Amino acid sequence: MTTAEGAAGDLPAAPDAARAAHRSPAIRRMAGALRAGETGAWRWSARVAVVLPTAALAFCVAVLAVKAAPAIGVNGLGFFTHSAYKIGSAYAPTVYTNGIAHPKGSAYGVLALIVGTLQSSVIALVVALPVSLGCAFALTERLPRWVSRPLGFAIELLAGIPSVVLGLWGVLTFGPILANNVYPAIARHMPNVPVLDWFRGTPGRGEGLLTGGLVLSLMIVPIITATTADLFRQVPPLPKEGAEALGMTDWEVAHRVTIPWVRAGIIGATALGLGRALGETIVLAMTTGSINRIAPNIFGSMSTFAAEIVTQLSSSLTDATGFAVATLAEMALVLAVISVLVNLVARWIVTRTSRLGGPVGSGV
Amino acid sequence: MADDASTTSPQVAPAVTEAKLAPGPVDPVLAAIDPDRGRPADAVVTRGLTLRFGEKTILSSIDMQFARGSITALIGPTGSGKSTFLRTLNRMNDKVQGFRYEGDVLLDGASIWTPGLDLLNLRRRVGMLFQRPNPFPMSIRDNVVAGVKAHRIAKGKQLDVVAEQRLREVGLWDSVKDRLGDSPFRLSGGQQQLLCLARALAVGPEVLLLDEPTSSLDPISTEYVEALLRQLAPALTLIVVTHNLAQARRVSHHTMFFYDGHLVEHGPTDDLFERPKDPQTERYVTGRIG
Ligand SMILES: Nc1ncnc2c1ncn2[C@@H]1O[C@H](COP(=O)(O)OP(=O)(O)OP(=O)(O)O)[C@@H](O)[C@H]1O
Ligand SMILES: [Mg+2]
Numbered sequence: 001m002t003t004a005e006g007a008a009g010d011l012p013a014a015p016d017a018a019r020a021a022h023r024s025p026a027i028r029r030m031a032g033a034l035r036a037g038e039t040g041a042w043r044w045s046a047r048v049a050v051v052l053p054t055a056a057l058a059f060c061v062a063v064l065a066v067k068a069a070p071a072i073g074v075n076g077l078g079f080f081t082h083s084a085y086k087i088g089s090a091y092a093p094t095v096y097t098n099g100i101a102h103p104k105g106s107a108y109g110v111l112a113l114i115v116g117t118l119q120s121s122v123i124a125l126v127v128a129l130p131v132s133l134g135c136a137f138a139l140t141e142r143l144p145r146w147v148s149r150p151l152g153f154a155i156e157l158l159a160g161i162p163s164v165v166l167g168l169w170g171v172l173t174f175g176p177i178l179a180n181n182v183y184p185a186i187a188r189h190m191p192n193v194p195v196l197d198w199f200r201g202t203p204g205r206g207e208g209l210l211t212g213g214l215v216l217s218l219m220i221v222p223i224i225t226a227t228t229a230d231l232f233r234q235v236p237p238l239p240k241e242g243a244e245a246l247g248m249t250d251w252e253v254a255h256r257v258t259i260p261w262v263r264a265g266i267i268g269a270t271a272l273g274l275g276r277a278l279g280e281t282i283v284l285a286m287t288t289g290s291i292n293r294i295a296p297n298i299f300g301s302m303s304t305f306a307a308e309i310v311t312q313l314s315s316s317l318t319d320a321t322g323f324a325v326a327t328l329a330e331m332a333l334v335l336a337v338i339s340v341l342v343n344l345v346a347r348w349i350v351t352r353t354s355r356l357g358g359p360v361g362s363g364v
Numbered sequence: 365m366a367d368d369a370s371t372t373s374p375q376v377a378p379a380v381t382e383a384k385l386a387p388g389p390v391d392p393v394l395a396a397i398d399p400d401r402g403r404p405a406d407a408v409v410t411r412g413l414t415l416r417f418g419e420k421t422i423l424s425s426i427d428m429q430f431a432r433g434s435i436t437a438l439i440g441p442t443g444s445g446k447s448t449f450l451r452t453l454n455r456m457n458d459k460v461q462g463f464r465y466e467g468d469v470l471l472d473g474a475s476i477w478t479p480g481l482d483l484l485n486l487r488r489r490v491g492m493l494f495q496r497p498n499p500f501p502m503s504i505r506d507n508v509v510a511g512v513k514a515h516r517i518a519k520g521k522q523l524d525v526v527a528e529q530r531l532r533e534v535g536l537w538d539s540v541k542d543r544l545g546d547s548p549f550r551l552s553g554g555q556q557q558l559l560c561l562a563r564a565l566a567v568g569p570e571v572l573l574l575d576e577p578t579s580s581l582d583p584i585s586t587e588y589v590e591a592l593l594r595q596l597a598p599a600l601t602l603i604v605v606t607h608n609l610a611q612a613r614r615v616s617h618h619t620m621f622f623y624d625g626h627l628v629e630h631g632p633t634d635d636l637f638e639r640p641k642d643p644q645t646e647r648y649v650t651g652r653i654g
Contacts, residue, residue: 242498242560245456246511246567247487256510260501 061336067329070100075108075327083112085292085312087324094321102323110305110331112294116209117304117338119295120284121277123213124220128273131217132224133266137254139225140232152229159222167286170215175206175287183210183299201297209295209302212288216280220273227269231262264350271346278339281306305335404473407432407571407601408453412467415448417460422448425467426627428620430571435593435602437612437633440622441648446605449622450573453603454490455483471571488515491569495576497556499548499563504540507548507559511567530562534592554585561592572596574604578611590615609649613637621645 074097088095088103095104135155139148183203190199235258243253259266284290289301290311303311309328316324408430415423422445430436438446448457455476457463469476476486488511499507508527512518518526527544531537536558540551548559557577564572574593578586586608593602593615606612612619613633620630621642629636629645640646 238494238496238498239500241456242492242494243500243510245454245487245492245494246514246563247484248511248514249484252514256502256514257500263501 061333064329064333064336068326068333071108071323071326071330073098074100074102074323075330079109079330080114081111082109083292083294084109085308087315087319090318090320100323101321103319103321106319106323108327110308110334112292113303113305113308113331114334114338115294116288116302117278117306117335119209119302120213120216120288120304121274123210123298124216124277125270125274127214127217128220128224129270132221132228132269132273133259135221135225136228136232137258139229141250141254141258152226155222155225158218159226163219163280163283164286166215166219167283170211170283170287171207174215175211177206178211178214179203179206179299187299197297199298201299203299204289204301207287207289207301208299209288210298212284212302212304215283215287216277219280219283220276223276224266224269224273227272228262228266231265231269232258235261267346267350271343274342274346275339278342279306279335281310285311305331305338309335403432405432406430407472408603409470409473410467411470413449413452413469414466415445415452415457416462416464417448418462421625423622423625423627428627428630430601430603431618432601433598434617435597435604435615436618436620437616438603438605438620438622439607439609439612439648440628442607444622445625446622447575450492450575450603450605453571453573454487454492456492484515488567489569490571490573491564491567493557493561493564493572493574493577496580497553497560499551499556499559501547501549503545504548504551504559505544508562508566511563515567517567526566530566531559533565534558534562535588536562552585554581554588557581557585557589558592561589565596569600571601571603574602576605576607579607586611609637609651621648623648 084107086105086107088106090103092104094101095106096102139152139155143151183206187200187203190196192200239257239261240253243257248256284304285307288303288307290303290307291301292303292308293301295302309331312324312328316328319325406429410426410428413423413426413428414421426449438450440446451457452465453469453476457465471486471490474481476490500510502510505524505527508530509518509523512523512526528537528541531540536555539555540546540559548556551559557580561577577593578589581589590611593604596602597617604612604616616633618630619633619636621628621636621644623644629640629642631641636645637649640649
């Protein structure tokens with residue numbers, strides 16, 4: 001560490017050096033020691049920052065695996081091929097399978113939860129992605145500053161609304177409104193042909209897959225919008241002007257130049273939103289009807305992994321053998337694995353598509 | 365100002381310009397099938413064009429004619445309004461905050477600000493090449509045909525034909541024919557600029573605006589682009605902004621000198637450089653201002 005003395009002597013003093021020159025040598029030494037300590041602390045905090053999340057993740061997965069171990073063996077592969085959540089009889093004598101204790105008649109299967117989690121996330125994403133891109137485009141390219149500033153702020157506020165509030169609104173207001181005014185029209189006008197007949201059926205009271213997916217999309221729109229708007233701001237003006245000068249419409253400029261320029265980043269933002277959707281719990285527990293089954297149509301009630309875990313927790317704790325809780329841990333483990341897999345796929349897509357992306361913001 | 369000189373088309377320009385650019389004898393048969401037959405001799409005309417950003421006047425009352433098939437160089441010190449003028453001609457300035465204009469710009473005799481005019485088609489007819497290459501984030505082939513697709517000039521297999529033809533036209537075909545599906549960002553700067561030129565040419569413009577097209581290129585690429593521009597000239601009307609006075613002399617038939625918010629002088633390039641009428645022009649072309 002160099003002291004200010006020498007520097008202040010022969011070179012034109014930098015502002016800091018000039019100030020330091022007025023202090024006594026003792027104070028200067030102390031300041032020097034402090035700064036050295038600061039550097040050390042900084043280095044250490046960086047190390048901790050790197051290690052901590054990784055360690056936390058590993059610890060989490062390890063604990064889950066240990067807790068889930070008894071259930072994994074007993075539930076077997078059948079766990080993934082049917083749908084059930086039966087704790088079993090608390091009064092009948094305990095049964096042993098491969099030496100693991102569980103109540104008589106217990107049965108668990110998560111097929112519907114896997115399907116439901118993917119379905120609700122996909123619906124949320126399919127709705128949220130175009131809305132978010134449109135919002136981000138309007139915020140960055142279309143609206144005057146005095147509109148886009150407060151609007152951007154409002155969208156960010158939406159991200160801060162506790163999900164339980166959104167869930168309550170979804171089940172009390174949003175769902176019923178849709179079920180009364182929108183869903184019947186969709187159901188009536190969809191032709192009765194394969195695939196599309198999935199959009200037919202009784203809308204019910206608005207608790208189900210579509211309502212859940214739509215409320216979920218409201219939660220991820222702010223995430224994707226904010227990230228994408230930042231990305232759009234990084235696109236240099238020159239390629240966009242080139243496209244305009246070639247006689248492209250604003251829409252063509254967005255779709256052929258601006259969006260592809262940051263395509264990799266948009267996929268990253270989408271993966272972020274998808275991660276949120278896969279793990280979202282309370283909104284889905286409140287708005288989907290929470291029934292462990294595959295929805296018969298898009299309006300039907302169903303459940304997802306996270307929602308099922310939270311709704312089954314208290315009853316599972318009553319299982320004296322602890323088998324229900326072990327199964328919950330297994331479910332959590334499966335959810336974690338699904339999330340990781342989805343992220344890996346997103347990464348893979350990013351590396352594939354960044355090949356033709358812009359030199360900036362493409363993550364290469 | 366040298367109004368008499370400016371109205372002269374390059375075909376009857378002074379012998380020295382003529383010799384340098386060698387347009388060749390006028391073939392009566394070619395003249396008869398000339399697609400420009402019956403069109404105004406001037407592709408672009410500006411009438412009392414005044415350009416402002418907010419309260420600041422950038423250029424005032426520019427009257428100028430750009431003869432069809434000629435190359436006009438725009439010279440002048442930094443900030444003299446060359447880019448502003450150029451970007452007005454394809455209406456790129458229209459959406460710039462505070463931009464205002466008076467007067468008019470005529471393309472083939474019709475105002476570019478005619479109400480209800482198809483702006484996209486105007487930009488197809490008046491192409492632009494920028495100071496730095498600006499390829500789009502898509503494959504090399506898709507770059508060339510991006511405008512063609514947008515204007516629905518060709519589709520399907522025809523696009524490959526267009527891509528090859530335009531890449532050949534700019535001399536890029538041989539170096540990229542094996543990597544048409546690759547990213548354009550791995551091409552050299554000069555190659556990227558040629559790609560952008562191919563892209564601009566692909567939509568069949570009548571006028572091409574070039575804002576310092578070679579300022580980011582090395583001398584060899586610059587020379588190549590200049591040669592290309594000279595080849596394009598009879599079919600296209602070119603307007604080139606350049607800081608490189610030697611380049612202006614090498615490629616252009618006409619030169620306009622902007623200084624201090626005015627079009628100080630314009631005329632046949634050799635006249636302007638050899639026999640400038642205005643003392644400011646003389647000082648600029650001899651390297652004493654700017
Ligand atoms: N969007 C704008 N808003 C306000 N003033 C502008 C804007 N664009 C350009 N100007 C001003 O207009 C004047 C002319 O700029 P212009 O870019 O046309 O100069 P130029 O001759 O092309 O310069 P250079 O040779 O450096 O490219 C400059 O004083 C510039 O500050
Ligand atoms: Mg300029």
